[in-house]
Every structure is written in C-alpha cells, then in structure tokens.
Amino acid sequence: PPLDEILNLHDFESIAKQVLTDKAWAYYSSAADDEITNRENHAAYHRIWFRPRILRDVTKVDWSTKILGHKSSMPVYVSATALGKLGHPDGEMNLTRAAAKHGVIQMIPTLASCSFDEIVDAAQPGQVQFFQLYVNKDRAVTKKLVQHAESRGVKGLFITVDAPQLGRREKDMRMKFEAEDPSVVAKSGSEGVDRSQGAARAISSFIDTALKWDDLPWFKSITKMPLILKGVQCWEDALEAYDVGVAGVVLSNHGGRQLDFARSGIEILVEVVAKLKEKRGLSFPNEKFQLFVDGGVRRATDVLKAIALGATAVGVGRPFLYSFCAYGQEGVEKAFQILHDEFEMNLRLLGARTLKDVVPEMVDASNVSSH
Ligand code: FMN
16 A cells, blocks of 8 residues: 555554565564563553643644653654564665654664664764664674774664573474575574574574673673663663663563563563662653663554653664565655654643653553552
8 A cells, every 4th residue: 555545553564464475574573482472562551541631732742852862853763673674675774764864763783684884874974873782602793793883883782681592483483594595684693503493593593691790891891882781671680780880771572572471561661660769769761771661662652651651762673674664764754754643643632742741640550560
C-alpha cells in the first residue's frame, strides 16, 4: 500500500511480513522460546491507564527533550537492531538518513550489516549517534571498536549486558543461516562460525560470556563517552550501575529475544524508580543517571507512560526496522511522523504542554507491581 495509507507503527509490521523473505522475517520477528516475554512487552503497557488533566491551555505543545544531554525531537531513539540489510539494500543507513531529517538519535549496532563507517558517513554534520557494543572476548578488538566510535564522534556507548549468549529463537533457528551473503552479514567477528542454527547464533559467537562488573572501570579508562548498560532487569542491578557511576541504564529484555519470562521494561521501571528513591534518594527523570526503557513500544501513549513513570526516553527496535523493509528511508520518516503526530495529539488530550507536565500522577500504574 502507498505510504499515506499507513496509519500506525503496527501497520509496518504486517507489511514487512509480506515483503520480507522467510529468513529475514524469522530473524527480525523472532523471540526466545515460547515468545511470552515478547508478547508481554507490549501487553504490559495495556495495564497502565491515564489520568488526564483538563482546562489547561494546550494550544502549543512540545515533546522535544534531551537524551544524555543531546537534543532529540522526541523522547524516542532508534534502538540497535542487527542485520539491517536483510530488510533493505541500504540497511541501517535508512535509519541514519531518516533520523537526520527528524532530529532523532540512532544507536548503531555492533552487528550492523553496513559497516560502522558507512553509517557514520551517512549522518549529517552534527547528527547525534550512539553505539551499541557487544563485548568481544578479544578486548583489543573491543578497545579498537570503542575508540574508533569515539573518534568518529559517537556520543554514548551502550554496552549490551543481557546477552552473554544469544537466546533460543526457534523461528530463526528453523531457517538455517546458510547465507554466505557478504552484503548482509555483519562485519565484526563472525568468521568461522556455526551457521546451522539461525542468523542470531551464527553472528554472535564472539561475545564474551565472562563480562562482569569489575570490567566496567576498564571501559571507563578507554573512553570518555558516557557508558550506559543495556539490558538491566531489576533494581539491584540498576542500583549497582548507579553506584559504579555509569551514566544510565536501559531497562530492557532485548525485545523478548533473550530470557523468556523476563519482565517488560516498563514493569522494571516502576520498581527501579521506587527503589533508587528509597536507597539513594534519587528522583526521576534524572540527568545524572538516566533511565531508558525499550521493548514493545508501538504508540506515543506507550512512550508517555514511560516518561510519566520516570524514564528519560524510550528505545524502539522492530517498528523502525519494519518501516524500511518496504519503503526504505521514506518508511522510517513516516514512522517518525506518525509518532510526532501521536505525541502532539496525546499531549493535548493529557493536558500536558511539555514532557515536564507528564508526571507520575498522570498515570495509574497500580496494576504494575513495584516488587
Ligand atoms: N540489541 C542489541 O543490544 N544488539 C543487537 O544487535 C540487537 N539486535 C536486534 C535485532 C533485531 C532483529 C531485534 C528485533 C532486536 C535487536 N536488539 C538488539 C534489541 C533491540 O535493541 C531492542 O532492545 C528491542 O528490539 C526493543 O524491542 P522492540 O523490538 O519491541 O521495540
């Protein structure tokens, strides 16, 4: 269908399913085991309801914000998703170019199908990009990647901590990853691997299973970029992250692709905010220690719930990936435009002029336990 018939982010998913090869659809859409967490990620938002305010002048509303100190047109960033060329020949560069037009920040994945430099080169001067790091067993490789990212102007290092091994994604495993298709496969560290168990397994064997808290000072010593841990899943680890002095955490279960029955990011957010207040007197959103959430975000209302509960911003994975499968860069631009329009409307209906007005009292999260 023509792009102007696309009304929401869900629409991109059904179109992607139609246009993608079986293999690409399996890799993008799959999640761990019985995919219960993947389903719960979105469903969890259905348990949170709004308490809108009335009779406030909402003629002008503004949903722009700052993420790690950088301007963002909305409280949403493009989360890292590997193997963009399975969906479109321009792969991740579709995201880069659309993000430039819309003032959105892109997180570049370690396992992109475009090279890191291609993605950075596709950016406009001044465009902000982050880098998602899978830590290689070979720390010299890791150090080189990180320092190269910093030298190319990347503004934040998101270390993925929920993937000491990749989850069991059975849809993907059924599609044996035979492709010696060099245009698609990620460049880093994927040589000589077992391709019989799906794309995910094939590309991930270099990941360091021994990564631990004690390694974080080393990361701080090799880069000045702010460090963010991606994949924190309980308040105890969020507290430890705060205490070791990282700039933030992403409360995430990796789009349901890792441990099945991991809780949704929004559920984790509620307990993290409560416990960090209790233990360290922190209030959120907090510039010094930023909380991000991802998984299952499909509507601006989902985002606004996370903002109300203390998140600085929210990551979106599959919908942006799906948006370029059929339409390339224009599809991603349309996805941003849809969110933009949803923010405008929903802020007005909430009685909030800016994100600062989106306070905890604007949601009823009593159906989400705080542990
Ligand atoms: N997260 C990473 O940290 N590194 C990756 O390489 C990575 N690749 C992904 C590939 C695909 C196809 C998908 C769907 C997710 C991937 N993720 C990866 C997880 C996303 O960054 C994000 O946590 C997740 O997609 C959010 O859930 P959503 O897809 O429901 O928005």
